[in-house]
Amino acid sequence: MGELIAILGAGKMGEALLSGVLRAGRRPSELVVTARREERGALLRERYGVEVVTNAEAARTARTLILAVKPQDMGVLLDELRPHVTPDRLVISMAAGITCAFIEDRLPDGVPVIRVMSNTPVLVDEAMSVVSAGSHAGEEHLKIAEELLSPVGKVLRIPEALQDGATALSGSGPAYFYYLVEAMVDAGILLGMPRAAALEMVIQSAVGAAVMLRDSGEHPVMLREAVTSPGGTTIAAIRELERHGVRAAVIEAIEAARNRGRELAEG
């Protein structure tokens, strides 16, 4: 069986992780993938040089099984895997909303399960991944998951009870920033800027702000206050954001994402 890693359902996230694991130095022969559509498998084989196998074959041969299908497809996938998975394997789920217990209930007794929530910046080695152990998983299994994920970004251990919250915060997080960028570019258009120039200004402001947030050691409040001159332009904008309840909207939006995550296992 060796140390073969299988990525089952290599769509957007599965492919992102596959590319990251290869960038981190693993050889294509150490990985196999599964795909629902034949063309998808062919593309992954061509792009990464990995073997494409069936779910059953992956379950029979790989030590680590990374489940990257949509939450709604997880039940069917687990039914396929059940006859082939033994407790000497590690199952890592990347799906939103699917609990370790959901997976454990559908696999033979004793199979260790780790739940992960990552995000699309896996593609640029800047992911935020959070990991939690199921009832049959221990330190050695958490370490394997961390080893896989740390070359593509940060990894944090959290209690499983916080996974739906993390999904809403960092799993979906990049989408909120992209949404804000879209809105800011629209504002630039309103102010008469060419779209390309507006996009460049907004993206570079976002990158600059992100690097300062990460590297300056300053709290976000301090960083914002430093931009907000007395009687100046920024406070005029902040007043409008407050008047429109943007902070409350963000809090409620992320709570709604958390609640949706809780519903996902129900299909």
Ligand SMILES: NC(=O)C1=CN([C@@H]2O[C@H](COP(=O)(O)OP(=O)(O)OC[C@H]3O[C@@H](n4cnc5c(N)ncnc54)[C@H](O)[C@@H]3O)[C@@H](O)[C@H]2O)C=CC1
């Ligand atoms: N897109 C994102 O930003 C994030 C997604 N996730 C989670 O990652 C998982 C995958 O999401 P995406 O990559 O966005 O979806 P996706 O739809 O791009 O990928 C899922 C892939 O699984 C394949 N698939 C479905 N059933 C299969 C089966 N029985 N056997 C083999 N392949 C099968 C589909 O054909 C598809 O290619 C989801 O559970 C999602 O909750 C987690 C964090 C972030």
Ligand SMILES: O=C(O)[C@@H]1CCC=N1
């Ligand atoms: O929207 C979703 O359900 C997935 C999970 C986190 C990010 N994308």
